[in-house]
Amino acid sequence: MSLLLQSCSSSLQSSNTIECRPPLALAPMVGLSHSAFRILVLELGGVGLFFSEMLSAGRLPIENETVSPFLCRTPAESPFIYQIFTGPGQDILPAVDRLHLLNAQGIDLNLGCPAPALRKQGAGSFMPLESIKKVVADIRAATHLPISAKIRLGRTLDANSLISFCKMLEDEGIDLLTVHARLQGEKFCRKARWDWIGKVKRAVRVPIIANGGIFSVEDARTCLDQSGADGLMLGRGAIKKPWLFADIAERVYGVQQNRANEPDLRKIYFRFIELLEDRFLPERRLGRLKQFTYYFAENFRFGHHLASGVQNSKSLEKAGDRAAQFFDAVERSNESIRA
Numbered sequence: 306m307s308l309l310l311q312s313c314s315s316s317l318q319s320s321n322t323i324e325c326r327p328p329l330a331l332a333p334m335v336g337l338s339h340s341a342f343r344i345l346v347l348e349l350g351g352v353g354l355f356f357s358e359m360l361s362a363g364r365l366p367i368e369n370e371t372v373s374p375f376l377c378r379t380p381a382e383s384p385f386i387y388q389i390f391t392g393p394g395q396d397i398l399p400a401v402d403r404l405h406l407l408n409a410q411g412i413d414l415n416l417g418c419p420a421p422a423l424r425k426q427g428a429g430s431f432m433p434l435e436s437i438k439k440v441v442a443d444i445r446a447a448t449h450l451p452i453s454a455k456i457r458l459g460r461t462l463d464a465n466s467l468i469s470f471c472k473m474l475e476d477e478g479i480d481l482l483t484v485h486a487r488l489q490g491e492k493f494c495r496k497a498r499w500d501w502i503g504k505v506k507r508a509v510r511v512p513i514i515a516n517g518g519i520f521s522v523e524d525a526r527t528c529l530d531q532s533g534a535d536g537l538m539l540g541r542g543a544i545k546k547p548w549l550f551a552d553i554a555e556r557v558y559g560v561q562q563n564r565a566n567e568p569d570l571r572k573i574y575f576r577f578i579e580l581l582e583d584r585f586l587p588e589r590r591l592g593r594l595k596q597f598t599y600y601f602a603e604n605f606r607f608g609h610h611l612a613s614g615v616q617n618s619k620s621l622e623k624a625g626d627r628a629a630q631f632f633d634a635v636e637r638s639n640e641s642i643r644a
């Protein structure tokens with residue numbers, strides 16, 4: 306089972322097509338969707354597509370690839386779509402040129418993020434309609450790569466305006482849409498409206514990736530049933546359970562994974578620390594471990610001990626020691642993983 310993502314750019318080149326097999330994507334997440342985590346999920350299997358965390362189109366051309374934690378990437382982290390955000394009036398072309406030099410396989414425009422930092426710039430979900438049209442048209446004219454957009458359902462629940470918005474994106478040359486099934490102002494704890502993704506799916510021709518609130522194989526099945534989406538994007542669920550891609554790949558898409566039955570959480574945690582050490586400069590590691598641990602700790606009944614122990618650590622070594630003590634205690638108590 307795979308998702309073939311083809312650029313609608315008129316000039317045909319081999320770089321126009323991405324095959325995502327299985328159609329399971331890692332969501333763009335600031336501080337979480339980075340090279341170390343991508344390698345971790347690659348090792349655990351089941352992931353078919355990567356999105357970078359959001360990158361400022363203004364800063365991208367001057368970002369130093371050799372030291373930037375946002376740009377470091379190995380060839381194995383593929384297929385790879387860089388996500389950018391931009392505000393009205395920003396010249397997008399230097400960013401697109403840079404993405405070509407970085408061997409991007411696709412370009413994603415963030416149109417869904419409601420963060421206050423983006424509001425100030427009129428970016429993400431605050432971008433005015435006319436600016437969105439122009440920026441998509443500008444990117445389309447500048448690249449043969451597939452272009453995608455990540456959106457939410459809008460400011461209020463309104464099927465007509467949601468559909469006309471998505472059709473506009475399609476008309477301007479978008480090749481893929483990711484729909485996060487929440488409204489602009491809704492918090493992540495709110496139940497995702499997967500049936501609303503179905504409304505978009507039935508109205509447009511481009512492939513749709515469904516996102517929001519997928520934390521288990523059962524969620525993946527229900528989301529696909531309700532949305533009819535062509536693929537799924539996992540965010541926090543993948544951070545909490547980096548093996549969730551493999552579970553969904555196997556049990557929903559029938560893509561056999563070569564792995565042990567039960568994930569070894571201790572091994573996964575320390576492998577992640579190793580990967581942080583391998584991929585990032587020392588000063589970039591601890592913050593990323595803390596962010597990861599916040600979600601990973603939810604696997605345990607007393608996970609707040611792991612989260613707070615790591616959160617209060619001043620060095621990666623200290624965090625590793627505290628995590629080891631936590632896992633020792635878990636093994637002594639024979640605690641099983643929480644669902």
Ligand SMILES: Cc1cc2nc3c(=O)[nH]c(=O)nc-3n(C[C@H](O)[C@H](O)[C@H](O)COP(=O)(O)O)c2cc1C
Nearest residue numbers: 332333334335358359415485517518519539540541
């Ligand atoms: C810590 C964090 C950072 C995020 N950063 C981004 C981002 O850079 N770009 C974006 O489009 N969405 C971002 N999101 C939203 C996710 O991509 C995703 O849409 C959201 O978490 C819902 O999916 P989930 O329920 O599977 O987590 C972020 C979410 C979280 C929790």
